[in-house]
Amino acid sequence: MDTVIIRIRGIDKFRVADWAMFNHEFSTRPYADLTPKDRKRADNKKVPYLRSFVLHADIDNGLTYPGVEIYENADNRSRSIYYDMKLKFSAPKLINENSLQEALPSDYHKLLTTLMERLPEIGIYITSQTIADASVSVVHFCKNIPLPADRPLRPILAELSRVDIGKAYGNTKDIRSKNQNENETLHLFCGTREWAFYDKIQEMLRPSGKSLEKQKTAYEKEVIELYNLQNTEVFRYEYRLNKAQTIRSEVNRFLKRPYATPVKLSDLFTENLWKDILNASWQRILAKPENQIALLNSNGDIDLLLHILKRAKEKEQSVHSYNKALISYALASIIKKHGAKTLRKEMGKVWSKKSDSRLDEKLATAQKLANDLPLSDGTLYIGQELQKFEPISLEYLSTCKDKKDNIQ
Incomplete structure (x- = not known):
């Protein structure tokens, strides 16, 4: 698992040391101060908020910090205004200062402890229980798969670029953005679900302006040099759920709970959840007849x-x-x-x-x-590695790299 966005409802659930650190200095207002235009926008389900405030913390110590935003919204029926805080973070970067070494379900308490340490450093105060119980609005499940010398990345991406997921979930839209960044990135979009495949090492080496990851840690490039991974290919598989309803549908199905049960941050660290969801998402691709044809060997x-x-x-x-x-x-x-x-x-x-x-x-x-x-060798290999779901550490990658060098 990598990117997570959680929402904390109610200004009474958090405290901010200095509101001036937000892009527009934060200020509350009573419902009576709303303009007719504001009230009309509050009834429009396509308008996500009335005002937003983004925290720009003045801190540069090489550590990873969560992104913080506050949203203002209104309820015309109750004639009230409420405020949500959104926290966005990369679980492996918070824990390990890089996203090549994977986070583990057992890292939950370490993640919570790190959040409780970093948030006060940028002037945000929230209890650990509030964070644990916060609802999840976005989550990216992912797996790093080191590729052996006889399983190069580009043919695998070329094969996957021929699949179709447009009708996997009914009347959703499929928009393909394929073979970008010199044939090293592939995205498949289907409603609020997204599949992403790319070369993790090369993605980390790219400048932030040309990369999928806009916030990179200084340590990430050092890691690649330290472990001599520049020529190692790591297939990155991400299954991104970009809406709370979609998350409830996926997570609660595997947790055997009613669909309406809110998904909290703590729920995401259930043992085997990541493996089950990623394998199921892979099987959804393979289940369609045309995709089985596209991936034939x-x-x-x-x-x-x-x-x-x-x-x-x-x-x-x-x-x-x-x-x-x-x-x-x-x-x-x-x-x-x-x-x-x-x-x-x-x-x-x-x-x-x-x-x-x-x-x-x-x-x-x-x-x-x-x-x-048979399916192609690359397709079979990715499926096998997803089934194994071996934790990927920097030491493990270094071992894979040594084996690859010996083969070559």
């Missing part, structure tokens, strides 16, 4: 064609079966070359989108005719 077009023809003939030796095989091969070949999302998008431009169910049937048939072909 095939030696070329002709081998794929011959395999599908052979399987179709085994099932039924007829013209109908022959046509089915040709259609299946055409779909599989397009997915392998251009991706499942591109296939759906381009077909939607030419043909009615109402025919999606028909396409789903054809894709399912294509997958069945190719289902005894």
Whole structure:
């Protein structure tokens, strides 16, 4: 687990030493002072807050501190104004001053202790129980997977760039931003869920302005040099849940609790939760027929064609079966070359989108005719490592690096 955002409801739950440290000096106001425009905005569910105040702490000692924001909102029915504090932090950076060495569920008390030490240093006072009970609004579950010499990163990212998750959760939108930062980053968006895959070492070495991580610790680059990891490839898998409702749906399902149960910070450190959620998110990708095709290990077009023809003939030796095989091969070949999302998008431009169910049937048939072909070596390796879920320490990475050097 890495990034976490928690919300603390009510100005009585926290104390600020110096309000002037916020970008706009913080000030409260009674409901009567709200303008008609403010009251209208308060009823608009698309407006997240009326005012926001961001803490800019004047401290530079090389340590990691949580980000702090305060949001003002209003309830027109009760004619009241309330204030929420949002704390954003990286669990491994708070604990280890780097996100290459993974945090562990057993680090919960260490994380809480570190927060209780760092927050007063930037003028924020909150009880440890309030932090433990704070509701989670964003959480990024993640895993660092060191890659051996025969499992290079770029082919794995290239294969994953061809999958489609657009219909995994109903009428959500799929926006793909792929192969950025020199083919080392891949994002898949689906509603308030996001999958991210990238080279963790190279991400840490990039300047903050060109990096996914805008707040980096000085220690992170030192770690890479100290352990001589510059040429090590670490596949970073992140499953990001960006809304409280989504978090409740995912976390409470694994904790076997009712959906409506609020997810607190302390809940996130339940043993095996991270492993279960990450493995389930990986299986959601693999579950779709077109994704299984996209991630197949095939030696070329002709081998794929011959395999599908052979399987179709085994099932039924007829013209109908022959046509089915040709259609299946055409779909599989397009997915392998251009991706499942591109296939759906381009077909939607030419043909009615109402025919999606028909396409789903054809894709399912294509997958069945190719289902005894193995998945790619990279896909299998990532799945195996997620199942193992070995804790990644700097010492472990150094050992992996030495093994890789010996192989080369």
